[in-house]
């Protein structure tokens with residue numbers, strides 16, 4: 001088994017599929033790259049080391065010290081903008097040569113109990129990447145039973161969503177559910193736990209995190225924003241961590257499935273020039289990476305190059321974005 005190298009042991013977040021992302025983006029000297037999910041700056045640093053200029057974005061204010069450290073080291077080639085990557089073409093002046101998105105939570109977010117992302121650490125049921133908006137506790141204590149069940153099913157693929165929602169509603173009638181550990185225990189009691197299986201709260205926590213941070217909405221908007229921002233021949237690389245997100249990225253790059261651009265009022269469908277060319281096969285981490293960084297296990301990288309065809313209007317159609325209905 002490969003041993004972690006010193007820099008990885010001390011890094012707050014070990015960058016996933018780093019060599020593969022670099023290969024996909026080919027950050028040549030002088031290129032302008034947007035790192036839409038800065039985190040601890042692992043990708044940004046590697047691209048700066050390769051000679052590129054980087055504009056980094058993150059919506060979590062706690063990443064600022066990492067950004068300040070890179071800005072001090074590379075004052076003329078690195079800048080940081082606080083914000084959401086859904087708006088990356090408004091936050092960054094284009095065109096740019098590359099965009100990378102590493103979707104999901106960072107190790108810093110997972111490992112800080114007070115952020116409330118992990119069912120393994122007792123903390124407030126928060127899960128917000130920013131400091132604004134509804135928290136996981138707001139959803140768990142506020143949604144009606146049917147909406148809650150539909151959310152857990154659609155965003156977490158939790159087959160026992162109805163039973164879990166029922167237990168949550170029964171428990172919160174006595175007192176609001178306020179901590180990660182409380183919710184994790186409640187789910188375990190509700191659906192049981194089989195030895196060797198993932199923790200029974202895994203899927204529900206994923207679903208709540210996605211809803212709290214509008215992760216699917218952000219992903220779709222971010223993909224289309226990248227399409228608008230990238231230069232002809234520019235590269236987009238996206239790392240996702242579960243199949244629901246990967247499906248969106250795969251379909252976005254697929255000229256057959258990508259959102260339609262034809263007006264319904266046009267008499268005939270004309271074959272369109274694809275927006276994305278050189279679409280690479282999905283890349284997964286090898287055994288060496290997953291044994292030194294188990295959090296890389298479910299990662300999938302997809303990448304492609306932008307063609308000269310004009311960008312499309314944002315559309316969720318055909319991308320397979322999970323949706324759920326409320327009780328009303």
Ligand SMILES: C[S@@+](CC[C@H](N)C(=O)[O-])C[C@H]1O[C@@H](n2cnc3c(N)ncnc32)[C@H](O)[C@@H]1O
Pocket residue numbers: 013014015016036037038039040041042043044057058059060063083084085086102103104105106107129218
């Ligand atoms: C998996 S980490 C990125 C790690 C980074 N590649 C590295 O090497 O350190 C994901 C980061 O993206 C941020 N993030 C997630 N969704 C975002 C969004 N919609 N807009 C901006 N940042 C986002 C999170 O706050 C987190 O810091």
